[in-house]
Amino acid sequence: MLSATSGAVRIGARRLAPRATSIVAAAPSSSSRGVVPAGQARRALSSTARLAYALNTNPNPPLGKKNASNEAPTRIGLIGARGYTGQALIDLLNNHPNMDLRHVSSRELSGQDLKGYTKRKVVYENLSPEDVVRLDKNGQVDCWIMALPNGVCKPYIEALGQTPSVIVDISADYRFDNAWAYGLPELLARPKIAQSTRISTPGCYSTAALLALNPILEHLGDSPSIFGVSGYSGAGTKPSPKNDLALLHDNLLPYSLIGHMHEREINHQLGISAAFIPHCASWFRGIHLTINVPLNKTMTSRDIRQIFQDRYAGEKLVKVVGEAPLVRAIQNKHGVEIGGFAVDSTGQRVVVCATIDNLNKGAATQCLQNMNLALGYDEYQGVPLEKLS
Secondary structure, three states: OOOHHHHHHHHHHHHHOHHHHHOHHHOOOOOOOOEOOOOHHHHHOOHHHHHHOHHHHOOOOOOHHHHOOOOOOEEEEEEOOOOHHHHHHHHHHHOOOOEEEEEEEOOOOOOOEOOOOOOOOOEEEOOOHHHHHHHHHOOOOOEEEEOOOOOOOHHHHHHHOOOOOEEEEOOOOOOOOOOOEEOOOOOEOHHHHHOOOEEEOOOHHHHHHHHHHHHHHHHEOOOOEEEEEEOHHHHOOOOOHHHOHHHHOOOOEEOOOOOOHHHHHHHHHHOOOOEEEEEEOOOOOOEEEEEEEEEOOOOOHHHHHHHHHHHOOOOOOEEEOOOOOOHHHHOOOOOEEEEEEEEOOOOOEEEEEEEEOOOHHHHHHHHHHHHHHHHOOOOOOOOOHHHHO
């Protein structure tokens, strides 16, 4: 068991670790948010060079073991462990060699034993912001995960103040706050996430849409439109029409057709004006996006697929495929599949499809990626990479 002093020393050393300085040049950014410009690596290399060493085409390559400067365990506090995402996180933390889950908070389950975590006995608590501060100051937690509904975690964040502990928020509360790193490692320059203590995890729809649009930003001829369908787990555990199985049976439920939060998130990150049209379906988990993209020049399906393959070369959680990916193929897996690349007869419109498991890469897996980066572990440590293909 680490003492509070050793935990503080470890966190201090992590914040000062020089590992990012040696790789910043490999992950340039075009804005204060650190989003890597589309096509940057493609323009920099000849086709011969791309064939010779494909990994060079990715301007923001995974850090992997380059980030592994920490071998000590990290004590974790999970606030909001009752929901689907909380349960998915517990499974991942249970299989991570260095994540030591110490405290889980749920008002409804307070006093009950945590199931699915085998490293130690953990009992659900009903932790107030004051309780969280006490545990943090006593050195009992090094990293806090906020898995709360939107609009709920602010009192905890304000109470923790300037603590050096890492905080990863899964809600939408800080996705538009430039003081927080936007935790999509495949999009944001990874060293920025690795040197952050405040990380906001992107939305599930947003993750898939951003990854499906970023490589062709420079080729946009007009505003894209995004048709999205999610399984009902995306609506959470609180009863609503979007998780009413009787209503969803043999049905497709459109909702928030204008101004959805993820529409604003996508446009904020990419600086575009895409339209997002979400729907809910009767399956439990998994999202499908069909994205219509007007182009500013004539292109072929092969051209576009090559751009995506170049951009995501070496990424372990992004798979570029030829055919349109299926929801069934991504359920319970930990990455994103992008494919389709159907170009119309004019050559100036492409349809790109993407699938993602909303509870994994759309939430829990992405949270773990961000924790690994910020805590000094291998980015993919604890992620079941065998469940990607």
